[in-house]
Amino acid sequence: MEHERDESSGAPLLIPHGSVIVADWHRCPDSKEYFSKIFQKKRRKTFGLLEAPAMPPQIHVDTVRYKVFLAGKSGVGKTALAARLGGSDIPTMHYETTGIETTAVFWPVKLKDNGQVLFFKFHFWDCGENALRRFDHLLPSCKEKMDAVLFLFCFTDHGSFEDLSNQISRVSHPSHRIVKLVVGTKFDLFMHTDVTEREIRTFQETSGLPVFRVGGDVNAGLGEVAPLLNALAEHLWHQDCVTASCAPLSSQV
Amino acid sequence: MLQAEGVQLLCLTASSGVPLFTRGSSKQLPFSVIGSLNGVHMFGGGQGVQLSCCETDRGDRVVWRVFRESVMLIAVSSSGDHTVTELQLCRLLENTWNCMVLVLGQEELSNVRNVERLKRDLRSCYRLIDRLLDRGEDESVMGDLTHCADCLLPQNTSLLQEALDAFTQASESEFGCLLIRGRVAVATEKWWRLVSQEVVLLSLLMRCLSGTTSCDYPVFLPVGSPTVAHRLLRFQLIQGVDVCTLCGPAPSLHHSETELVGRFWSPLMDILHGCLEQTQHSPAPSIALHPDILALLLINRESSRSLSLPGCHTTVTPQDAPPVPSTLRRWELLRLFYTFAVTRYFTTGEMVTSQADPLQEDFSQGFCHVPLHCYLVTEECKCYGLQTPQHQLFLLAALSMPTFALRSVATQTLTSITATTGF
Numbered sequence: 001m002e003h004e005r006d007e008s009s010g011a012p013l014l015i016p017h018g019s020v021i022v023a024d025w026h027r028c029p030d031s032k033e034y035f036s037k038i039f040q041k042k043r044r045k046t047f048g049l050l051e052a053p054a055m056p057p058q059i060h061v062d063t064v065r066y067k068v069f070l071a072g073k074s075g076v077g078k079t080a081l082a083a084r085l086g087g088s089d090i091p092t093m094h095y096e097t098t099g100i101e102t103t104a105v106f107w108p109v110k111l112k113d114n115g116q117v118l119f120f121k122f123h124f125w126d127c128g129e130n131a132l133r134r135f136d137h138l139l140p141s142c143k144e145k146m147d148a149v150l151f152l153f154c155f156t157d158h159g160s161f162e163d164l165s166n167q168i169s170r171v172s173h174p175s176h177r178i179v180k181l182v183v184g185t186k187f188d189l190f191m192h193t194d195v196t197e198r199e200i201r202t203f204q205e206t207s208g209l210p211v212f213r214v215g216g217d218v219n220a221g222l223g224e225v226a227p228l229l230n231a232l233a234e235h236l237w238h239q240d241c242v243t244a245s246c247a248p249l250s251s252q253v
Numbered sequence: 254m255l256q257a258e259g260v261q262l263l264c265l266t267a268s269s270g271v272p273l274f275t276r277g278s279s280k281q282l283p284f285s286v287i288g289s290l291n292g293v294h295m296f297g298g299g300q301g302v303q304l305s306c307c308e309t310d311r312g313d314r315v316v317w318r319v320f321r322e323s324v325m326l327i328a329v330s331s332s333g334d335h336t337v338t339e340l341q342l343c344r345l346l347e348n349t350w351n352c353m354v355l356v357l358g359q360e361e362l363s364n365v366r367n368v369e370r371l372k373r374d375l376r377s378c379y380r381l382i383d384r385l386l387d388r389g390e391d392e393s394v395m396g397d398l399t400h401c402a403d404c405l406l407p408q409n410t411s412l413l414q415e416a417l418d419a420f421t422q423a424s425e426s427e428f429g430c431l432l433i434r435g436r437v438a439v440a441t442e443k444w445w446r447l448v449s450q451e452v453v454l455l456s457l458l459m460r461c462l463s464g465t466t467s468c469d470y471p472v473f474l475p476v477g478s479p480t481v482a483h484r485l486l487r488f489q490l491i492q493g494v495d496v497c498t499l500c501g502p503a504p505s506l507h508h509s510e511t512e513l514v515g516r517f518w519s520p521l522m523d524i525l526h527g528c529l530e531q532t533q534h535s536p537a538p539s540i541a542l543h544p545d546i547l548a549l550l551l552i553n554r555e556s557s558r559s560l561s562l563p564g565c566h567t568t569v570t571p572q573d574a575p576p577v578p579s580t581l582r583r584w585e586l587l588r589l590f591y592t593f594a595v596t597r598y599f600t601t602g603e604m605v606t607s608q609a610d611p612l613q614e615d616f617s618q619g620f621c622h623v624p625l626h627c628y629l630v631t632e633e634c635k636c637y638g639l640q641t642p643q644h645q646l647f648l649l650a651a652l653s654m655p656t657f658a659l660r661s662v663a664t665q666t667l668t669s670i671t672a673t674t675g676f
């Protein structure tokens with residue numbers, strides 16, 4: 001196996017950006033006909049459950065689906081992140097999410113190995129933290145068959161950063177391989193930041209989880225969301241390959 | 254819209270008057286005024302008098318209501334020009350309470366043990382409450398006022414009904430509903446047996462959630478199940494078309510989404526697109542209206558369903574003709590006319606007991622008959638209302654329509670809609 005694994009959690013360590021998929025593919029001219037399918041009238045298109053990007057009949061693109069759970073304290077920006085990744089308007093007010101809301105996001109990806117293009121369909125699962133506490137059935141539902149978790153903290157609330165370890169222990173699943181990434185939100189408010197770069201570096205070293213930063217205007221285009229979506233795709237694809245290659249092995253042990 | 258009209262909503266504990274929240278109008282009432290509003294209500298209570306509404310000579314209105322002896326809601330309108338009616342404010346209080354129960358359940362609201370905690374928990378109701386105050390794009394939705402479910406009449410309903418019934422059953426539920434553009438297109442028989450306020454409230458919740466792909470929301474039903482939460486599962490099939498079911502512990506959202514939705518709804522993809530297309534301009538595309546009709550609201554009184562139709566009259570009028578109100582204004586006028594008609598003339602059943610306008614009481618009591626028709630001519634439009642045992646119709650017509658023609662146009666419109674659609 002090429003990639004080291006953290007044996008205790010089974011999670012792959014940080015995968016270098018661009019090692020599995022073509023980095024910043026949305027900037028390449030050959031990606032245009034794929035990315036244009038996730039837009040409508042210059043805005044990101046939202047897809048209902050029965051809908052998918054419409055490719056011309058002669059081009060066949062496989063879709064791979066993943067369930068991604070968004071975890072983090074109330075008010076860190078889970079709902080806002082789901083909206084951001086889906087390309088819709090970010091709520092300006094904080095309205096508590098009183099249940100589970102999911103957002104499906106299609107994202108075209110080109111594999112580095114063989115140049116194959118895939119649509120990643122991420123289902124982001126956003127559950128309001130207070131609802132999660134009130135109703136016991138919500139967390140198990142969010143964890144059912146999840147493939148990845150994004151742990152959120154926000155730069156303006158140190159408490160949310162401290163809460164990360166809680167969040168991580170709550171969803172860990174020893175028998176299950178899950179991609180785990182950390183996202184710091186409200187990075188646009190870095191003037192008021194409550195979390196230092198140094199703390200983040202330490203956290204990254206001790207936890208082995210990569211930290212991403214988001215914040216600011218959605219209208220900044222794909223550049224705003226591409227790094228996170230690509231990293232997610234890359235980690236998930238890598239995890240699938242690892243699972244596929246070591247499945248017979250682990251069943252023998 | 255109410256927000257723009259300077260309506261403010263206050264919530265206090267009924268026993269001690271501790272403020273729980275205020276929503277609405279940006280200029281907040283000073284604390285002392287809130288205290289007095291609570292005080293005057295309490296004073297009345299001490300004297301065995303229940304204060305429910307008052308109007309100032311400037312045209313401001315205050316409406317009070319205590320729910321389950323634990324929570325007091327007060328609505329204050331300070332637009333000063335009588336545009337916000339008492340009925341609207343009463344409805345606002347009822348709807349607000351229902352939203353609070355929907356999210357938190359009656360138990361927590363009735364037995365307040367920890368005020369600080371309740372205050373914090375009530376924040377989770379703000380999204381729905383703010384939507385009641387500012388209806389945003391729902392301008393043609395009337396359910397918050399009429400307490401009748403806003404419906405839509407697409408073609409192919411039998412296929413949709415079949416799919417919905419099967420999907421609901423597979424979801425281990427009897428309560429299922431398909432919404433197109435936020436209006437009920439078809440629903441299961443049991444869904445229609447929910448109290449109409451609940452149907453309206455669930456539709457409101459679904460419209461609030463419409464930006465997302467699917468949801469699993471714990472909901473208490475204010476009348477049907479105020480202390481035990483059910484799960485509202487909602488799925489966006491295509492943009493603008495949502496299906497929902499009220500479920501128990503199973504199935505999980507993940508299971509429904511991956512196993513059930515595709516199986517039952519993929520075969521209907523083209524039909525759903527067709528319905529969406531058809532209903533783009535009118536919720537009942539098969540109906541041709543008289544060209545001078547600006548908008549209408551038709552209520553089926555037995556089933557508590559309503560249909561609000563835009564007219565085909567354009568805002569572009571010949572030079573000498575009087576100006577025609579904008580689309581948005583038409584819906585506002587229709588709401589006002591509905592309120593006018595039901596509080597003064599069509600005062601049936603519970604409407605009278607709970608909303609009777611004290612000033613009008615003698616007037617309507619003086620009637621020894623039930624009015625069947627009423628009309629009103631204003632500077633902006635002409636209005637005509639009529640009721641039969643089964644229906645109520647509220648119609649706005651352009652000023653260009655002769656007043657004497659209103660009656661026959663309204664009667665014919667009712668007959669033709671009910672005949673073509675069976676609504």
Ligand SMILES: Nc1nc2c(ncn2[C@@H]2O[C@H](COP(=O)(O)OP(=O)(O)OP(=O)(O)O)[C@@H](O)[C@H]2O)c(=O)[nH]1
Binds near residue numbers: 079095
């Ligand atoms: N400036 C800025 N504000 C943000 C950002 N992300 C979220 N917010 C704001 O933070 C507030 C809370 O965001 P939400 O997404 O509603 O919080 P949540 O995590 O979903 O909270 P719960 O549903 O209660 O668990 C909102 O007012 C957002 O507008 C960001 O990146 N930048």
Ligand SMILES: [Mg+2]
Binds near residue numbers: 080097128
């Ligand atoms: Mg949220």
